[in-house]
Amino acid sequence: MAAPARPAEAPFLGVGVGLRPRHYADLLGAPSPRELGIDFLEAISENHMVDGGRPLRVLAELRARTPLVLHGVSLNVGSTDALDGAYLDRLAALAARFEPAWLSDHLCWTGVGGRNLHDLLPLPYTEAALAHVAGRIARVQDRLGRRIAIENVSSYLAFHADEMSEWEFLAELAARADCGILLDVNNVFVSAYNHGFDADAYLAAIPAERVFQIHLAGHSEADGLLIDTHDHAVRTEVWALYERALRRTGPVSTLIEWDDRIPELAELAAEAARARAILARVCGEETSDEQSRGERRSEPRRGAARALALDHGA
Numbered sequence: 001m002a003a004p005a006r007p008a009e010a011p012f013l014g015v016g017v018g019l020r021p022r023h024y025a026d027l028l029g030a031p032s033p034r035e036l037g038i039d040f041l042e043a044i045s046e047n048h049m050v051d052g053g054r055p056l057r058v059l060a061e062l063r064a065r066t067p068l069v070l071h072g073v074s075l076n077v078g079s080t081d082a083l084d085g086a087y088l089d090r091l092a093a094l095a096a097r098f099e100p101a102w103l104s105d106h107l108c109w110t111g112v113g114g115r116n117l118h119d120l121l122p123l124p125y126t127e128a129a130l131a132h133v134a135g136r137i138a139r140v141q142d143r144l145g146r147r148i149a150i151e152n153v154s155s156y157l158a159f160h161a162d163e164m165s166e167w168e169f170l171a172e173l174a175a176r177a178d179c180g181i182l183l184d185v186n187n188v189f190v191s192a193y194n195h196g197f198d199a200d201a202y203l204a205a206i207p208a209e210r211v212f213q214i215h216l217a218g219h220s221e222a223d224g225l226l227i228d229t230h231d232h233a234v235r236t237e238v239w240a241l242y243e244r245a246l247r248r249t250g251p252v253s254t255l256i257e258w259d260d261r262i263p264e265l266a267e268l269a270a271e272a273a274r275a276r277a278i279l280a281r282v283c284g285e286e287t288s289d290e291q292s293r294g295e296r297r298s299e300p301r302r303g304a305a306r307a308l309a310l311d312h313g314a
Contacts, residue, residue, distance in 0.1 A: 006250075007180055009147055010102055010212035013067050013253040014039025015272040015279070017265075020258075024058050026265045033066045037269035039276075040067040042255050045103070046074050049090040063098050069213065069253075070100040071182075074116065077136050077150070078109035078123045088143045095144065101253075102212050104149040104182045107133070107170060124159035125169040130176070137177035149180035149212035154187040154219075154228035156194055166191065167205040180212035183252075185242045186234070190219050190226040199241055208249040216242060216275060217257035231260035234271060243278050251283040 006012060019027075019041045030036050041062060048055050048070075062068070074087065095103060108120040123129050141147055152170055164172075174181050183206060192199035216239075218232040234242075234256070246252070256271045 005209055007147075007210060007212055010149070010180060010253065012251050013069075013101060015254045015256070015275045016040035016042055016067075016069075017256050017268045017272060018071075018258065019043045019059070019062070020262055021055075022262050023265045023268075027062055028058065031065070033062070036265060037272055038066070038265075039272075040069065040101070040253065040255075042069045042071050043100075045070045045072040045091055045094060045105075048098075049087075049094055059098060068098060068100045069255075070095065070098070070103045071151075072103065072105035073120070074110055075105035075140065076110045076116075077105065077140065078107065078121075078129070078133055079112050080132075081112055081114065083136060083139060088140065092144050095146075102149055102180065103144065103146065104151055104180075104213065106151045106153050107173070108153045120153045122153060122155040122157065122159075123169075125162045125164050125166055126159075127163060130164075130169055130173060134173055134176035137173070137179050141177070141179065147179050149182040150174070150177075151182035151184050151215065152187050152191075153184070154190040154194075154226075156225055156227075158195060165197070165202075165205075167202040171205050171207055174207060174210045179210075181206060181210045182213045182215060183211050183245065183249075184215040184217075185245055186215065186217040186219055186238050186257075187228055189235075189238050189241050190228050193226045200244060203241075203245050203248055206248075211249050211252050214242065214245065214249075214252050214254045215257055216254060216271070217259075229260060230257050232258075233267075234274075239274070239278065242275070243282055246279060246282040251279055254279065 016039050026036065027033055033041060043059055048059055050056065072091065076084070106120050108122060110116055110120060123133065137150065150173065152166065170181065188199050188202050192202065216234045217228065217230045218234055220227045220229040220231065254275045256268050256275065258268055
């Protein structure tokens with residue numbers, strides 16, 4: 001099967017890392033992050049929705065050297081509170097200033113009654129919730145003048161009221177809101193373990209042509225659950241799931257997330273190199289079906305993965 005066309009708003013950027021203050025000096029000290037094995041940076045939107053200060057100065061300097069995407073944690077798209085117009089104004093201004101390749105946030109709610117709970121809380125997968133969230137995402141996109149990508153979150157409980165699976169909800173949401181998807185492969189693995197569903201069934205249901213970006217991260221185990229802690233390297237099982245995801249999507253910009261016990265930048269770059277090698281191997285291969293028909297994946301997409309590998313000496 002030929003790889004799906006890339007979303008026009010989501011060019012293939014390669015493999016990046018999250019921008020964190022611990023790595024400012026290393027990133028600023030290099031002619032380009034690519035010299036350090038990093039193809040793009042993902043900045044947390046809320047950390048830069050301010051009038052001034054060091055985070056904005058650093059972001060401006062790095063944006064001049066490398067592609068950038070913005071990732072939010074407070075859009076609160078699943079809440080019953082009204083959308084925060086002031087928040088959207090600040091986000092729109094940030095996007096206008098730094099021109100990220102795309103914006104993303106989470107399929108969740110983060111607060112209610114005007115109170116931010118500072119957590120990514122799951123939704124009931126019902127038709128009513130689907131209609132509610134789809135309408136809100138559509139309004140956000142109208143305000144921002146662009147499509148955004150919505151990320152699946154890890155979860156540790158389910159609602160008795162659920163009327164469909166998470167993957168059915170996410171796929172239908174993307175269609176109704178006409179938004180992109182940020183596919184967090186680690187979150188798929190974590191939730192599949194916690195709830196006992198098939199991670200590959202999840203991947204099979206995701207509309208590959210809507211996947212803007214992939215996230216990879218490390219998780220931990222506590223009291224019989226997997227917890228999305230982002231505090232160490234990507235697990236072997238998640239790398240395997242990532243490879244299977246790429247066989248459906250073709251090359252997708254991939255980000256290494258690491259948010260606690262953050263190591264030296266070189267360790268993140270090593271994780272990025274591993275993702276890059278998988279991208280180059282998987283997206284340069286033909287599927288058995290294509291081989292039987294003598295067909296190939298689209299040359300531009302395969303070429304992008306191969307060029308990326310060559311650029312980094314793979």
